[in-house]
Amino acid sequence: MVDPKLLNFDTLSVHAGQHPDTDHGARAVPIYQTTSYVFRDVDHAAGLFNLERQGHIYSRISNPTVAALEERLAALEGGVGAIATSSGMSALFLAIATLMSAGDHIVSSSALYGGANNLLATTLPRFGITTTFVNPRDTDGFRAAIRPETRLVYGETLGNPGLEIMDVEAVSAVAHESGVPLMLDNTFATPVLFRPFEWGVDLSYHSITKFIGGHGVAIGGALVDSGRFDWTASGKFPTLTEPYPSYHGLRFAEEFGTQAFLIRARVEGLRDFGAPLAPQNAFYILQGTETLGIRMQRHVANTRAIVEYLSGREEVSWISYPELPDHPDHDRAARLMPDGCGAIFAFGIKGGRQAGRKFIKKLKIFSHLANVGDAKSLVIHPASTTHATMSSEQLEKAGIGEDLIRLSIGLEDPDDLIDDLSSALRASRK
């Protein structure tokens, strides 16, 4: 059998989206620190503005450094393209604003990052977009929550912070039965551990601040389109199928086909709402993509070692990591993410809130802060920080107890991390 010679993941993670600079031969992706780009001539300028020619006009809409990162992320995720944004939250908002208008509705997993929960539950209703939250393990619940005005089914690959894993294929089928796409936040898994488009997901987005950037130095987000969802056949997305006055009545789905969503998101979303990724930040995150594969392997190996260690400690009342046999989604995790379930997990500390405070205070290598997915190991108490705006009822619905400690395991030597945890656990008893 003939063999297609397509480049593999680790090669794409280093090279995709970039050719050596033609003027100077720069091997690294240059930082195009420029707001704007000189047109070749008047006709070229007109062509760019009318979407007949492609290229860069103004860095709010696109930038060569950012574009290299976008292509690379699309290549790694297996999509048709990507848009990088100033944060993961802006990527989520860009997706929603591109697909929806006032009166539309979202069905979302209830196990979400606190910021995403806040956008859906509190902020978007002010603009007429409402959300029904569903336990991510309840596939029938997704079906029951879908209404005629539903335009998106949404969740996280690994729920935050309980690492709930939905039955992705089944939820995808439920969404598609109703003519709406499924979008997942794939931040915690990265395309190294989970390739959403191979399981029926239509759109994915990332906080590339986390593992993809990998070093905690730059905030960014990315929205990736599989190119598989048929907006025209659905008939529910007038922003993509009806004439758009801003471009002489352009119908994005008819003209751009598989790229319709991304083109509209860029030429309307970035143009009108802003929030592009800065080229300097794109450069930092590009450095992260080059080592993504090997870093995720190490993140997972360290996490497995620490989960095993904590499993034997009497101060720990429970651990939620999908590779453990007692995790409710253990079998699903083995099927969807055989190479590992990421490097973020939660555990319960005996003694509740007070023990948790002592534990965090004693840690030396783990940093207490509001982030995950860094080369450095991190720790946080979600009930008092990332999810602090949620009510007790919402916290309970999201599976977040006051004893819950979330760890993000970094790339340090696992023995040193275990020593650090050991002394902090001892301190938590005092």
Add this chain to the structure above:
Amino acid sequence: MTELLVRGARVSASCGGREPDPSLPLLVFVHGAALDRTCWQLQSRYFAFRGFSVVAVDLPGHGRSEGPLCASVEEYADWLAELVEAAGYHQAHLVGHSMGALITLEAAARHPGRISSLTLCGGAAAIPVHPGLLSAAQNGDDIAYRLMASWGHSRRSHLGGHPTPGLWMMGGSIRLWERTPPGVLASDLAACDRYRRGREAARQVGCPTLLISGSQDIMTPNRSANPLRNGIKTLAEVTIEDAGHIMIVEQPDRVIDALDGFLTGL
């Protein structure tokens, strides 16, 4: 977007964002095997806003056009001549890519009175198809899409660098082929493989013709166009550096420049 009726079947076509104007010359874009109108998205918009009525057509059974598929390049060529008439025109400028280049070449030979000019992108007198690819397509094996992507793009394009910011063209091409209904790729590749009239058709072409080639095209390599060079009376050529067989997607601006220069000079 416009819809035409040819042989009783609904034909879908992009107009490049501007409704056709009967007072303007007709420019028809014809896609390649198992592709659709959207591969001409930039070219169709460019010329629609520069003095042409554009029809970037979905061939029968492709994209949003109703079937049935045509069984041969010759049958597609006759269908294309009927499409020009259905669009309300007696003559059209034709632009074809890959299988679409075979179709437009044959149409220019069979229906000389209907064709004002001919542009062949990735054109050749014949496009024999690798037996492994034919077999994969016939078996519905999605390795066929990856083979097409692997061979269709230049090595440079395998790394990306698309002029449309953020678009990953390898993924985009594979996704387009995946969306094609079952059997279409096998039928199209078989039609290409069986086509033998290229040399004769080239000698029958009387209209001005432009051949646009990719310097790294391994599906229709440079030598495969020699019968066109020897046969077509008025042939201009443009070679796009670092482009493969899918140059219309890999380097759309260069294709626009070449086509613009050619059409302007007619």
